[in-house]
Amino acid sequence: MDNSTGLRDLAPRYDAVLSDVWGVVHNGIVAHPSAVEALVEYRRGGGRVVLITNAPRPSPLIVDMLDELDVPREAYDAIVSSGDATRDMLEKFSGKSVHYVGPPHDNDALFEGLDITLGPAETASAVVVTDLDTDDDTPSMYTDRITVWLQRNLPLIAANPDRVVEHGDRLIYCGGALADLYEARGGMIRMAGKPYKPIYAEALRLAEKAAGKPLDKSRILAIGDSVRTDATGAAGFGIDLLFITGSIHAAELDAFGNPDPAAIEALVAPSGATMAGYMSRLAW
Template sequence: MTSSLPNITGLSEISSRYDAVLSDVWGVIHNGIHAFPEAVEALVNFRKGGGRVVLITNAPRPSAPIIEMLDELGVPRDAYDDIVSSGDATRSMIAKYKGKNIHHVGPEAKDDALYEGFDLTRTDTAEADVVIVTDLDDDDDTPEMYRERAQGWLARKLPMIVANPDRVVEHGEKIIYCGGALGDLYSAMGGMVYMAGKPYAPIYDEALRLAEKANGTSLDKSRVIAIGDSVRTDATGAAQFGVDLLFITGSIHAAELDAFGNPDPQAIADLLEPSRARTAGYLPRLTW
């Protein structure tokens, strides 16, 4: 069987078919250390042509500090109209625990904005009402290192809210585990896990609302395209939401797909097939 996936040269090749882009951030626009200039140029040019761009990210923080981070990484604000984060979507889940005790997993201070206004107390497992995972505690950690802690959470039947559903992310030249990988482990052990970011509907509903707000009129999903590098979150999310996908092969799947060498279109199609994504094309990196 021969793959029918379009091997396009850049977003400009298909841009006339779309009025709005819902673009992933980490792995598409930057790698955690610096922005990808060609990706930024592509989004700027799409907007110059009248298109709308909403960034849709599984970062476990509200969007305001993410915008500040993008500024620091060199992503200009004229590359996008708005942004929605998993942190934004997750806050509605956390709200039911207002005034209660939480057991936090992830960098201690980095994600404080996620909890603002909820009067939460961080405690150990024995006193917690819920486990909230923003990321693993350290970039070098693996989910298996948390199994013993997870057994304690399970013994108390603590629910887990995962603010970042990503399993892995590109960080410079490394691939590191994210909160979603710990959520997978806890779920496999029998724990109750809740996630609100990609690929789940709430974050896409909000992204489309923001795109329509920027556009000043409603948008037909047939003229909206999602851009992302993850099969589990971006491809599956696009498929479930009913929009096309532009798949970025040169991030977390770069090695297995030989994205910058001699990629096999059939291997890419096989990787995407379980997601049932309607793929408009693929690129190693987003370019115009």
């Protein structure tokens, strides 16, 4: 593993990059200029970039968000989201009712065009979780609601498998944290997005389409900030990882101070990922 000074050092080894978005390209409020520059320069050198995100919204809305954050479309070839994968899962509930957990109306597009109604847990066929209802919520606040879901033996579909995400200078809980609690109490969970293979297979398809040729996995690099999703996903799909330390793991790794390479390796090791390097922020 190298502590690479920039993506330029790794670029010759890889034909395509599958990059996380939230925590790598932006922090939910502003884009990281060095990360945007790195992806743009990598593409200018002939590399292909597919953004792979656990955002629980269809990918066209991710494009809109990146536009609003002034992330140029020159920075990526394609996007695949957990929202895309979730819509595939929801097809089997056509004609039925599901119970939605998440910010009101924030994820209306997730259900748009599907023959699904949103209703109370007492009459639903499944629970669909994008995030917690508000950014200030904690999973423990859902104990009573989970009891109802368990009594009805409802599957929980986590449209966002992330446990936490960087939002400006704070960390907020995501759908994956609620799924963990539900599973710990004996509930059945179904995950869309990272670290599961279907979203990586679709990302590879999009990368090969952009490249106009088949790509060898040994020449594909995952970039991400989460051990649970990005590192585990890269390991499961058989591709190398560039680990971004300055996001959700920044405090424990002293990412912007004096990070200990051994501590970084120890944190990532349980995932089984092969690290090509690490950086506090993605940079060229």
